[in-house]
Amino acid sequence: MASNIKMDDKDRLIVRLLSNDARMPVSELSRQVGLSGPSTSERIRRMEAGGIISRFTVDLDLTALGYPLQAIVRIKPRPGNMHIVEDMILNEPGFLDCDKVTGEDCFVTRLALRSIADLDPVLLPFHDKAETNTAIIKSSPLRGRMPV
Amino acid sequence: MASNIKMDDKDRLIVRLLSNDARMPVSELSRQVGLSGPSTSERIRRMEAGGIISRFTVDLDLTALGYPLQAIVRIKPRPGNMHIVEDMILNEPGFLDCDKVTGEDCFVTRLALRSIADLDPVLLPFHDKAETNTAIIKSSPLRGRMPV
DNA sequence: CATGAAAGTGTAGACCC
């Protein structure tokens, strides 16, 4: 297990700057943080090795990609259908997130759609193996924030 | 609204490579895509301008940051408390996502916790303004996938 | 979309506190 790496304020600033622009050059990062280039590189490398930074990636705009609609779908498999339902979720590319949770529902998922007409066809195969509850997302006041 | 940019296979490959490592140099990207450096840079710029790429960022590991627990919390404000409840969510740093949805619940949120003991104190202030329903996340078979 | 020169950037080794 990743032994808990300790972060100081400079580490936190580096992470915050990289969150806004992961391609920011080390030279500019170091300027804003107040360290030399090599020190800044070394801190980034340590945070990657320590597992704090799991990867550098891009945020894609689903609307621009042709998926202007999203829904939260809670899925409760009927007895004996747990694994098959999980596989069905993983194999339907529209599902973006899937969390296995305690409580009444078993899966809470996020589904991307090209149009509302696509909702029924996507959920239809589930209806003999699970109960589903769908809520269309009207807006997302908060996405992907990190705790301070 | 972002006029729908058309992407070809090379664009999709660029995006896929950048998703795995947003700091990959353009030189290596261009090698793998089979284009010159400037052409590759230009495609990245176009996808940023067209809104397909909303930003370059880092994925942080919440467990390594000291938040090993997450929960899905559905929040249904009592009449008249809609805006106050939304503000309370935005002002509690533990909430990572908040979606406003149709249906019975109004907000579906994702909450990060340092320990299970922190759940009650975080939700306590909501109890006179909303009904909440909490499901602890046992595992996340799928996080942040993009539709093919 | 590719090429080539100029400017900028990252990395490694030696050194310091």
Next chain:
DNA sequence: GGGTCTACACTTTCATG
């Protein structure tokens, strides 16, 4: 142990075909 400095190799950018 962590930080800095310098120099060299690599990368990006811009103008041009």
